[in-house]
Amino acid sequence: MRYWVRALCLSLALLIYYNLFGVVWEDRGTVRKNAPAAYILPSEFTRVLAFGQHGLLSDFLFLKTLTFVGGRSQSDEAMAEDDWLFVHKSLGVITDLDPYFVDPYMLAEGLLAWDARRPEEANEILRKGVKYRDWDWRFPFFIGFNSYYFLQDYETAATYIMQASKLPGSPEYLKTLGARLAYYGGKSKTALLFLKQMLAETDEPLLRRRLAMRLEALEGAVQIEEALDRYHEKRGQMPERLGDLVAAGYLLVMPKDPYGGEWVLMKSGRVFSTSKFAESESGH
Amino acid sequence: MIEVEVRDVAKTYNPGLFKKNVRAVNGLSFKVNGGEVFGLIGPNGAGKSTTIRMVMGLVRPDVGRILFRGKELSGTSFRREIGYLPENPYLYDHLTLEELLFFAGRTSGMEKKEIRLRAEELVERLCLTDVHARPLRTFSKGMLQRAGICFALLHDPSTLILDEPMSGLDPVGRKMVFDLVMELKRQGKTIFFCSHILNDVERLCDRIGLLNKGCLVREFSRNELLQINDGLLFLETRILELVEIEQIEQLGGRVREFEGGHLVAIPTEEYFSLNRYFEQSGIPVKGGRSEWLSLEDLFVEIVQEQAR
Amino acid sequence: MKTIYALAVITFKEGIRNRALFGVAFLALFLFGLNITVAGFFMRDIGKVTVDMNLSAISFAGLLLVFFVGVNLMGKDIDRKTIQLVLSKPLSRGQYVWGKYLGILFFVSVSLLLLLAFSTSTVLLVKLLYANYFIGFSFWLFWVAGFFVLLKLWVLSAIMIFFSSLTSNSLLALIFTLSSYVVGVSIEEVVYYLQTELAGQERMISDSLVSFVHVVSYFLPNLAVFDFTVEAAHGLPLSLERLILSFGYGVVYAVILLLLASFVFTRREFN
Numbered sequence: 001m002r003y004w005v006r007a008l009c010l011s012l013a014l015l016i017y018y019n020l021f022g023v024v025w026e027d028r029g030t031v032r033k034n035a036p037a038a039y040i041l042p043s044e045f046t047r048v049l050a051f052g053q054h055g056l057l058s059d060f061l062f063l064k065t066l067t068f069v070g071g072r073s074q075s076d077e078a079m080a081e082d083d084w085l086f087v088h089k090s091l092g093v094i095t096d097l098d099p100y101f102v103d104p105y106m107l108a109e110g111l112l113a114w115d116a117r118r119p120e121e122a123n124e125i126l127r128k129g130v131k132y133r134d135w136d137w138r139f140p141f142f143i144g145f146n147s148y149y150f151l152q153d154y155e156t157a158a159t160y161i162m163q164a165s166k167l168p169g170s171p172e173y174l175k176t177l178g179a180r181l182a183y184y185g186g187k188s189k190t191a192l193l194f195l196k197q198m199l200a201e202t203d204e205p206l207l208r209r210r211l212a213m214r215l216e217a218l219e220g221a222v223q224i225e226e227a228l229d230r231y232h233e234k235r236g237q238m239p240e241r242l243g244d245l246v247a248a249g250y251l252l253v254m255p256k257d258p259y260g261g262e263w264v265l266m267k268s269g270r271v272f273s274t275s276k277f278a279e280s281e282s283g284h
Numbered sequence: 285m286i287e288v289e290v291r292d293v294a295k296t297y298n299p300g301l302f303k304k305n306v307r308a309v310n311g312l313s314f315k316v317n318g319g320e321v322f323g324l325i326g327p328n329g330a331g332k333s334t335t336i337r338m339v340m341g342l343v344r345p346d347v348g349r350i351l352f353r354g355k356e357l358s359g360t361s362f363r364r365e366i367g368y369l370p371e372n373p374y375l376y377d378h379l380t381l382e383e384l385l386f387f388a389g390r391t392s393g394m395e396k397k398e399i400r401l402r403a404e405e406l407v408e409r410l411c412l413t414d415v416h417a418r419p420l421r422t423f424s425k426g427m428l429q430r431a432g433i434c435f436a437l438l439h440d441p442s443t444l445i446l447d448e449p450m451s452g453l454d455p456v457g458r459k460m461v462f463d464l465v466m467e468l469k470r471q472g473k474t475i476f477f478c479s480h481i482l483n484d485v486e487r488l489c490d491r492i493g494l495l496n497k498g499c500l501v502r503e504f505s506r507n508e509l510l511q512i513n514d515g516l517l518f519l520e521t522r523i524l525e526l527v528e529i530e531q532i533e534q535l536g537g538r539v540r541e542f543e544g545g546h547l548v549a550i551p552t553e554e555y556f557s558l559n560r561y562f563e564q565s566g567i568p569v570k571g572g573r574s575e576w577l578s579l580e581d582l583f584v585e586i587v588q589e590q591a592r
Numbered sequence: 593m594k595t596i597y598a599l600a601v602i603t604f605k606e607g608i609r610n611r612a613l614f615g616v617a618f619l620a621l622f623l624f625g626l627n628i629t630v631a632g633f634f635m636r637d638i639g640k641v642t643v644d645m646n647l648s649a650i651s652f653a654g655l656l657l658v659f660f661v662g663v664n665l666m667g668k669d670i671d672r673k674t675i676q677l678v679l680s681k682p683l684s685r686g687q688y689v690w691g692k693y694l695g696i697l698f699f700v701s702v703s704l705l706l707l708l709a710f711s712t713s714t715v716l717l718v719k720l721l722y723a724n725y726f727i728g729f730s731f732w733l734f735w736v737a738g739f740f741v742l743l744k745l746w747v748l749s750a751i752m753i754f755f756s757s758l759t760s761n762s763l764l765a766l767i768f769t770l771s772s773y774v775v776g777v778s779i780e781e782v783v784y785y786l787q788t789e790l791a792g793q794e795r796m797i798s799d800s801l802v803s804f805v806h807v808v809s810y811f812l813p814n815l816a817v818f819d820f821t822v823e824a825a826h827g828l829p830l831s832l833e834r835l836i837l838s839f840g841y842g843v844v845y846a847v848i849l850l851l852l853a854s855f856v857f858t859r860r861e862f863n
Binding site: 297378384419436439 | 677
């Protein structure tokens with residue numbers, strides 16, 4: 001008798017639990033979506049509170065950061081200023097806790113430099129990587145790239161690329177690239193070479209996708225620029241519109257801007273797109 | 285009336301993963317009658333504690349039945365009639381004896397006032413009055429044993445089941461518990477206990493069961509034990525020769541080996557004839573004994589026989 | 593009911609007189625003290641940091657209580673066979689489980705209320721010192737968050753009772769409870785991480801892993817449900833619905849575990 005009473009209670013409780021379970025998790029979903037970017041304690045305190053488990057805490061925080069960014073992009077919400085601040089702070093703390101952990105640096109490059117257009121912040125974190133992982137040529141290479149590509153600071157870029165080229169395992173052509181940077185910094189071709197190398201060195205999927213897209217855009221730009229050069233050589237002047245290149249047979253087809261913009265010929269003779277190669281406008 | 289009945293019970297333990305099963309009790313049957321003191325004796329590992337735990341419902345037998353007052357063990361109410369003292373009771377560290385006894389009383393359905401009176405009485409009886417408000421962690425082993433007895437007796441049960449009630453007690457404590465059990469026996473309570481201390485068992489029990497390797501080897505009443513020695517005189521002698529032993533037995537005496545010599549049992553009416561024979565053969569009498577076979581002798585004899 | 597209460601009372605007394613309590617109280621006081629000293633290091637959001645640190649200190653001290661004192665309250669009974677003595681009284685196994693849980697509940701609640709009182713005075717002190725930085729702060733939210741820390745400990749105690757009823761080794765019960773806690777705290781992050789990864793299709797995640805995590809999320813409590821630190825720290829509005837939902841989730845989960853524990857316990861033998 002008592003057995004049946006208890007069994008009944010249990011099945012009832014299980015039923016309630018099953019129903020509550022769905023509601024609670026659903027509720028958590030909304031709560032998480034509305035949650036402001038979490039506050040990150042400065043690493044001086046985090047280190048104390050980690051109770052010796054620095055590695056584990058850094059792993060956990062990393063996971064949390066990934067999930068946070070993923071959640072925002074999944075719900076098609078733009079990252080707010082505060083959100084980027086959180087990502088920057090949290091990546092800083094993670095790399096303070098475990099400065100040899102490669103993944104957060106990669107994330108810093110992908111998110112802060114490419115998504116948020118905060119190359120200085122990315123470089124700040126990456127410099128920690130240069131300091132600790134001083135055998136790893138990728139870190140000075142990334143800083144060099146950011147300085148060249150986003151900051152147009154060719155001098156700094158050249159210095160870091162030279163530094164990277166001296167580290168073991170770095171590709172041969174980094175030496176030429178470093179030298180070339182100082183003279184032809186402004187050319188799309190240089191950027192193209194750079195990007196190809198970046199793509200070869202990255203296995204972070206988020207960053208890879210961005211790089212591939214940008215590479216495609218740049219290849220288009222380079223193609224047009226090369227056609228322009230040929231046009232200029234033959235005719236001694238620039239075309240009125242870019243469409244003339246196709247009409248005159250210098251280009252078979254006009255390459256597509258993967259970001260969805262229109263190609264524009266600038267006064268300087270360089271080619272640019274109305275999309276400004278910015279992903280946010282095209283969405284993903 | 286039969287209080288506790290154990291019928292063809294067997295129990296095998298699984299001591300843990302990848303270990304061989306241990307057979308603790310095998311085909312055990314016995315009865316404890318109302319108002320009697322029944323003692324279970326046996327060497328270590330004979331299955332005494334297991335038997336008691338099965339009677340308490342803490343362990344379930346694999347086969348067989350255990351009846352309390354003719355009914356199967358079920359529910360909890362039967363335990364209101366039982367007071368149980370486990371082997372080497374461990375009591376709560378930070379509680380006082382007072383609080384522990386209060387708990388015992390409340391769970392047995394007693395009123396607060398009743399508990400207080402009864403606890404006072406028991407605590408005084410077992411000389412724990414000075415310490416009853418101290419945490420139990422400060423108690424010595426003997427004090428804990430006595431506190432455990434208070435715990436078992438608080439609700440004035442009609443049946444007592446005690447696992448090694450005398451262990452850890454000093455002579456004074458043992459006397460205290462001994463007198464208490466005698467008094468409970470006089471009050472008509474049924475007492476079922478197991479012990480190593482055969483002297484106590486011999487003096488307390490109406491009936492004794494000898495357990496060895498999970499089986500009840502022998503069961504005898506105190507009268508049977510007394511009868512063995514009734515109407516006989518016991519004389520210690522040197523080692524006797526075979527001819528001498530034959531002669532003594534022809535004259536009505538009995539002989540057994542005893543502590544580096546022989547012990548001769550002489551019926552009182554044959555005393556003179558045997559005495560004459562001793563005189564003639566020059567057999568020295570080293571001393572007298574009061575019993576032919578003590579419980580201890582019997583115990584050792586039976587256990588050794590089983591081992592063979 | 594009288595029986596359960598009597599057992600709960602001695603369990604509570606046994607716990608509350610444990611010396612380890614002083615250690616935990618000392619640690620908590622140290623953390624509160626640290627909070628007062630450290631508060632000035634922050635330039636803005638002092639209120640937020642204070643609430644964070646206080647709730648963390650309470651939660652941490654409470655966990656220590658459950659894991660080091662609470663586990664022993666039931667585990668030692670079985671370890672040291674005191675349970676044979678207790679069960680010799682007219683007390684069913686189910687009553688034993690509920691009585692023990694109730695006792696641990698009393699113990700944890702009283703200790704936590706004391707800690708919360710200490711903590712409240714700490715917050716009050718910091719608030720007096722830096723009044724300008726406590727704009728969104730309300731004690732009401734702070735206490736709600738504190739109460740849910742307590743609820744989390746109740747759930748953990750139920751988990752502990754459940755594991756204690758399965759094994760006769762209190763260390764094993766401790767390890768199982770501790771692991772459940774670690775998983776319970778992070779399960780939500782893992783589940784949502786998998787969801788975003790799956791949606792992104794960027795990495796290959798095996799289906800079996802996803803379903804495994806899904807099943808685990810049913811068996812173990814999602815302890816993030818009881819975390820209202822962010823709301824308390826920033827003074828964000830809390831819906832009553834969410835409070836009731838979280839409360840119900842915790843209570844139902846604990847009740848299920850206790851029912852299971854009493855089932856298991858009824859079948860157990862005590863050698």
